[in-house]
Amino acid sequence: MIEDTQEALDASAQAAHERKISPRGDLIQSLVWIAVGLATLVESLQMDRLENQDINPYTVPGLLPGCLGIAIVVFGLLMVYRSISRHALAPQVEKPMTPAIRHELNRMWTILFLCIGFSCGLVGHGLPFWLAAAMFITVTIGVLQFDQLKKNNTVRRGLFMAAVIGLCAGVTIMLVFQEFFLVRLP
């Protein structure tokens, strides 16, 4: 964890702002949007026009998707024009990766891996839901708090607490949803 100082908050806000308005980033995104729009348009044109059902030609299934494909291409081209006018093609100065940004990226990939592992790997593949949830919560808390626990020399206690929280949360969610509100769980 990073200290809640004004400097850290400002750096984090600055990095977020630069990510949002980067002209080079916008240029790459606009090319992706144009590709999506063209793919949508092609798929819409290839859709069956249901002539054998003698439908009204103005109600073909591909009408609105085709229009949306065109709209996405148009907006993508507007973004290309805007990015180029903001010097997206000019040589960019590579900013060094700060420890805070590296830390943020590592956490992001770790959390993604854990969440996908739980929802696609554990859930619905034979394990009781409460057990899968308990395992996920325990491992996630343990992984995210490990550095702090190590710093405070409380690793065993912290992991034990994570296991208790995970088990309680898993069982409570199962009881509340399945037994009390009669909602089926995976």
Add this chain to the structure above:
Amino acid sequence: MLDGLQMLGTSYLSFLNFWSLSYGLGGAFIGILVGCMPGLSATLCIALLTTLTIKMAPNDAILILICAYVGTLYGGSRSAILLNIPGTAANAASCADGYALALQGQAGRAIGIATSGAFTGTLFGVICLAMFTPSLAEIALSFGAFEFFWLALFGVAMSGSIVGEDPIKGWLMGCLGLLIAQIGQEGLYAYNRFTFGWDEMSGGISLIPALIGAFGFAEVLTTLADPIERKIIEMRDSVLPRFREVAQYWRTVFRSGVIGVVTGILPGIGEDSGAWMSYAAAKAVSPEREKFGKGSIDGLMAAETGDMSAIPGGIIPALALGIPGSAPAAVLMAAMIIHGIQPGPMLMIKTPQFVYDVVAMTTIATFSILLFGLFMVRPLLLVLRVKRTVLMPIIFVLCTVGAFAISSRLFDVYCMIIIGIGAFFLRRRGYEMAPFVLGLVLGELLDKSLRRGLVLSDGSLEPFFVRPICTALALVTLFTMLMYIPAVNERFTQGWQSFKAMFSRKSS
């Protein structure tokens, strides 16, 4: 009018029983807890509670959802004041003055003012909900396919233009939402679109799992990826506001209430715009303009009143037109449909009592937040002390349950994951979710209205532009979009300045 009053009275009486009041208080309590926690939105709260209440009676379920909706937006002011992080996007306008007051040792006073503003704003919105919903529904009965086409397009375009900092990105998200809504069997001939041979895609992408992904999973990733742990300011003073202090800002309350309801009615705009516009309007006319951003009571009152009055405002078009005013209103609408209530112009014909039931439910929600806001402040603040590394994994488990529970399909869980990952990366690049949500909700309406309209006009586009309401909507939509193009905006501004100068020369 007398019939309306009678139905309103019947509605209020029907909810004055132990279980209804308990459900209402419970819903508001959960909403406030969720709202207090930064990163968790009203949309996510209502989506998760929809799955929890799916087996309950419709009126009980909708009561819990409405109370949770109001509670979440009110609860967000707590973290705005004590952490300088808005609990929901709608509370962002409360951060500046609320947090400044907290730093001056007046956190309790700020919470008291926020509570007063929230209570009066919601109550004002409830009155407008009761008055305008039946009238708007009556007008909407004359709408045809052409009008609904433009209403749907207007909602998505307006949302893309106003929400966020980049209108092009907003319109792209609107188009993406509309496109995803086309996946699956289309409504006229049951033809499979964009399914690529997968049977599971025939049912399309369900709204609730998609919203849980966009607002739940994406927020979990955003919150946990942020390495900075923020400190909470201690609250030492009393939260009970002085009546005189609230009464002296009656103009601000009334003005912000009107602005909030109007922004709530406009499709896709949302409560955060209601808060910011009310704040800006209060600052423009305040004799103490320099205090705004530094602990202005006027500013905090305006932000909270505008934000909360937009809630009933957003429910008005959802009930009367079947077009939600905001993302949470969209989920509320989906929940109504799940419970067999069809929002739209026919609601006042088929089940008019339900409209007044919603008025009664929103009133219960209003008094619930007043009760919790004034007398349960310190216990509710304990939730802010729970570490997000503990809370967020639990929230993700709830997101998984929520996505699965609607149709008992793992496919919905996978959709939630994919949309959540997409939403997370898109938000980091400045793309807002509100236009995407509106596109998802209005996609089917837009598709059917376009095709029906073309059948009725035999392929001619003329009725889409010459019918009076269509003309008005088309002009507003096109004008709003064109004004965001800098070259057009500049020419228009120059022309407007010349026009004004011409009249000032004539008068002199």
